[in-house]
Amino acid sequence: MTDSAVIQERSRRRWAYVLLAPSAFWYLALLVLPLIVVLVYSVGERAETGGYQAAFTFDNYLNLGARWTAFQNTLTLAPAGTLICLLAGYPLAYYLAVKASPKTRLFLLILVVVPFWTSFLIRTYAWMFILGGRGLPQLLDYIGIEGVRLINTPLAVLVGIVYGYLPLMVFPIFVSLEKLDKRLLEASEDLGAAPFATFRQVTLPLSAPGVITGCMLVFILLMGEYLIPQMLGGGKVFFIGNALVDLFLQSLNWPFGSACAMALVVIMVVTVTLYLKATRGTGGRDVSLM
Amino acid sequence: MLRGYAAFVYLFLYAPIALIVLFSFNSGNNASDFQGFAFSWYVKAANNKLMLGALKNSLVVAATSATLATVMGTMAALALQGVRGPLRTIFDGLTYVAIMVPGIVIGIATLIALVTTFDAANALIAGIWPGEAPPKLGLGYGSIIAAHTLFAMALVIVIVRARIAGMDRSLIEASADLYADPVATFRQVTLPQLMPGIVAGFLLSFTFSFDDFVIAFFVAGSQQTLPIYVFSSIRRGVTPEINAIGTAVMLFSLTALITAQVLLRRGRKPAG
Numbered sequence: 001m002t003d004s005a006v007i008q009e010r011s012r013r014r015w016a017y018v019l020l021a022p023s024a025f026w027y028l029a030l031l032v033l034p035l036i037v038v039l040v041y042s043v044g045e046r047a048e049t050g051g052y053q054a055a056f057t058f059d060n061y062l063n064l065g066a067r068w069t070a071f072q073n074t075l076t077l078a079p080a081g082t083l084i085c086l087l088a089g090y091p092l093a094y095y096l097a098v099k100a101s102p103k104t105r106l107f108l109l110i111l112v113v114v115p116f117w118t119s120f121l122i123r124t125y126a127w128m129f130i131l132g133g134r135g136l137p138q139l140l141d142y143i144g145i146e147g148v149r150l151i152n153t154p155l156a157v158l159v160g161i162v163y164g165y166l167p168l169m170v171f172p173i174f175v176s177l178e179k180l181d182k183r184l185l186e187a188s189e190d191l192g193a194a195p196f197a198t199f200r201q202v203t204l205p206l207s208a209p210g211v212i213t214g215c216m217l218v219f220i221l222l223m224g225e226y227l228i229p230q231m232l233g234g235g236k237v238f239f240i241g242n243a244l245v246d247l248f249l250q251s252l253n254w255p256f257g258s259a260c261a262m263a264l265v266v267i268m269v270v271t272v273t274l275y276l277k278a279t280r281g282t283g284g285r286d287v288s289l290m
Numbered sequence: 291m292l293r294g295y296a297a298f299v300y301l302f303l304y305a306p307i308a309l310i311v312l313f314s315f316n317s318g319n320n321a322s323d324f325q326g327f328a329f330s331w332y333v334k335a336a337n338n339k340l341m342l343g344a345l346k347n348s349l350v351v352a353a354t355s356a357t358l359a360t361v362m363g364t365m366a367a368l369a370l371q372g373v374r375g376p377l378r379t380i381f382d383g384l385t386y387v388a389i390m391v392p393g394i395v396i397g398i399a400t401l402i403a404l405v406t407t408f409d410a411a412n413a414l415i416a417g418i419w420p421g422e423a424p425p426k427l428g429l430g431y432g433s434i435i436a437a438h439t440l441f442a443m444a445l446v447i448v449i450v451r452a453r454i455a456g457m458d459r460s461l462i463e464a465s466a467d468l469y470a471d472p473v474a475t476f477r478q479v480t481l482p483q484l485m486p487g488i489v490a491g492f493l494l495s496f497t498f499s500f501d502d503f504v505i506a507f508f509v510a511g512s513q514q515t516l517p518i519y520v521f522s523s524i525r526r527g528v529t530p531e532i533n534a535i536g537t538a539v540m541l542f543s544l545t546a547l548i549t550a551q552v553l554l555r556r557g558r559k560p561a562g
Contacts, residue, residue, distance in 0.1 A: 012372055019369035020381070022362040023443055027384045030440045034399030035391075041402060052402070088299070095296045108296075110551045115303055117497050118543045121517050122536035125524055126306035129313075163302070224392020226504050231524070241394045241504075248398050248508065258402070261395050268392075 042258035050252025060259035067260060070243040073229070075267070077154060077239070078222035081161035082169075085218050086211065088162060089169035093210070094203070096170070097177035098185075109174060116167035124160055124231050131156050131232065152234035160228040165221065169214040176210030177203070212279050216272060223268050240264050307540065314533035331534035341535060344519035348500055351431065351515060355438035356495035362439075363446025364488055370447075371454060388444035397508035400437045404429060404509065429511025437505050442495030449494070449554075453487030486553040493550035497543050 045055040064071070096108055115123065129135055131150040140148050150156050180203065188198040226241030233239075240260060247257030314332070318325030335341060370378060408427040416424045461483070465475040503517035510518060516539065523532055 016369040016372050019365040020373070020377075023366040023447070024381070026362060026436075026440060026443060027381075027388065030400060030403075030436055031384060031388055031391075031396075034396075034403035037403040037406060038395075038399045052406075091292060091295050092299045095292045099292055100296075106555060110548065111300065112303070113551065114544060114547050115307070117494070117501065117547050119501055119536060119540050121501075121503050121520055122310065122532075122540060123306060125520075125532065125536065126310050128524070129309065130306060163306070166299070166303070220390060221392070224394045226394055227521075241392070244394055244398060245507070248401065254402055257398065261398055265391065265395060 038258045038261055041255050042262045044255040044258075046253045046255050050254075052254045055255075060256045061263070063256060064259060064263055066256075067240070067243045070238055070240045070260075071263075071267075073154075073237060074223060074225075074239045074241075074264075077157060077161070077237070078219055078225075081158055081165065081222050082215050082219045084158065084162050085165050085169040086215055089166050089214065090173055090211070092166075093170045093173035093177055093207075097174050097180070098182070098203075109171075112167050112170050114167075116164075120164060121227060124164065124227055127156070127160050127163060128231055131159065151232065152236045154233075154237050156232040157229050157237045160232040161222060161225070164228060165218045168217050168221070172213040172217070173207055173210035176207045176213075180206050208279070212276075216275065219275075220268060220272065223264060310533050310540075311537045313530060314537040316530050316533075319530070331530045332538070335531050335534045335538070338531070340514075341516075341519055344514040344516045347431070347513055348516040351434050351438060351506075352496045352499040355435045355442055355499045356492050358435070358439045359442035359446050359495045360488060360492040363443040363491060364450050364484070366443075367447050367450035367454060370451065385444045385447050388440055389448070393441070393502070393504045394508075396437060396440065397505040400433065400505070401429075401508040404433050404436075429509055430513045433509040433511065434506050434513065434515065437509050438495075438499040438502060441505075442498055445494055445498065446488075446491035449491040450484060450487045453484050457483050490550040490554040493546045493553075497546050497550075501543060 041052050042060055043056050043058065045053045045057065045059075047053040092112070096105060096112070100108055128151065131137075133151070135150075137148045137150055140146075184202050184206070185198055188202050189195075193201070224241055225239050226245060229237050229239045229242055230245075233242075235242075240263075244257055244260055244264075247253045247260060313324065315327050315329065316324050317328035317330060366381070370381060373381075408429075412424075412426050415426075419425075457480070461479050462475060465479045466472075470478070501517065502515075503521060506515045506518055507521075516535075520532060520535060523529070
């Protein structure tokens with residue numbers, strides 16, 4: 001390398017460091033440091049007046065059972081919600097990628113993705129309205145089905161989950177189905193395979209990366225969900241997220257709250273790792289949020 | 291059959307939104323009984339001082355955090371092109387963590403880290419402050435902006451990097467061959483190609499921040515953002531005024547989002 005090339009390389013690297021500095025600072029101060037604080041607090045004690053008092057104890061972790069219902073609800077409704085999103089979302093993604101005309105495809109896709117980024121709060125509130133006493137139950141009442149209660153049930157929470165997260169499932173599946181070479185489907189058909197056999201042996205395996213990504217994204221976000229159980233579960237069906245709000249903002253038990261948060265993160269990391277391991281070989285994971 | 295199913299899903303996705311929009315024009319007071327068409331709830335919302343204050347806060351927070359995130363995220367994405375080795379691995383890992391850790395955990399982590407830091411800093415300031423009332427650091431605008439910038443920045447990094455990966459390198463080489471200096475090449479060749487990604491990143495960051503409830507709920511202190519205001523109004527009871535506010539908010543986010551989507555797609559090269 002000539003001297004000037006070395007100098008150029010050095011100045012290029014210096015520039016890279018300068019450009020990275022602000023974001024590196026942000027990551028350190030607002031991601032790494034706060035997560036370390038949560039870890040430290042989780043082995044601390046609750047101060048008399050609430051908040052944190054320095055200590056080193058595992059009592060908070062041993063006490064996690066006190067919030068068992070929240071963990072149980074999250075760990076049953078989050079996987080159930082993910083599965084329903086998959087079953088409901090796959091046919092739509094398939095329709096968009098394979099059947100819809102290329103002209104309307106982009107428009108139809110945008111129509112699916114947009115709600116996910118739009119006023120989650122207000123869209124969930126719409127279901128409070130629909131499932132509440134004067135919504136659907138009243139309609140059912142008119143046609144003779146009486147005494148149906150929908151709001152504040154696990155069913156209402158599941159409806160809210162599917163409504164809120166369906167777009168996030170459809171999008172990655174659409175992306176992997178769109179990449180699929182349509183000639184493979186024709187070849188399968190020409191070779192006399194029944195439509196269902198083509199689907200099972202060609203389409204489904206090739207769309208596996210999208211299915212894996214979609215399930216992972218929905219599951220991860222559901223694990224930390226707060227608004228849906230709060231608004232549609234009405235304090236009866238609550239998630240870990242609701243327990244965290246209670247512990248941090250109402251009962252001010254920060255150390256126990258930190259232990260719950262750590263447990264949530266650990267459960268997430270473990271399930272996602274196991275899941276990726278179990279599905280390895282079925283495709284990569286191109287995490288895409290748009 | 292598949293077509294019918296798709297139609298059903300679109301109905302499921304949009305009927306609740308349509309219902310909110312419809313009832314925002316209800317002249318009656320009753321939330322579930324449509325009595326006639328009127329703008330009265332919009333007029334009421336437009337005169338609601340608390341709501342307007344929260345809206346202003348939300349706009350300031352969203353604009354500031356989206357700007358910070360776009361500038362810092364774009365800088366990082368450009369720098370990461372030329373960085374290899376452990377630094378790049380660490381950076382990619384942090385971006386992944388920032389996107390994957392649930393908002394609620396980010397919210398509480400930021401809350402307790404900031405409160406602890408502020409307590410220590412306030413004690414220090416009080417110790418060395420010569421006057422009567424030392425300034426006090428606390429939660430508010432700043433903490434919401436800081437926390438929103440984190441997630442939004444990670445988002446911008448992902449979007450702009452994808453854009454860089456799909457960029458046509460031959461143009462940059464051509465520019466260099468034609469003796470353009472690196473700054474000119476960047477300004478005239480690289481930046482215009484990255485622009486749709488950068489603008490889309492900004493708009494997504496803005497909508498994320500404008501829409502976020504859970505992170506702001508923890509770190510807002512005594513400040514109110516629009517989602518926090520709407521949430522506490524819903525707690526007090528369902529009123530048609532919320533429908534009017536909700537309709538206006540959805541219209542606003544929809545515009546930003548559709549722009550972002552169109553930009554993201556227009557700039558994308560056809561899949562090969």
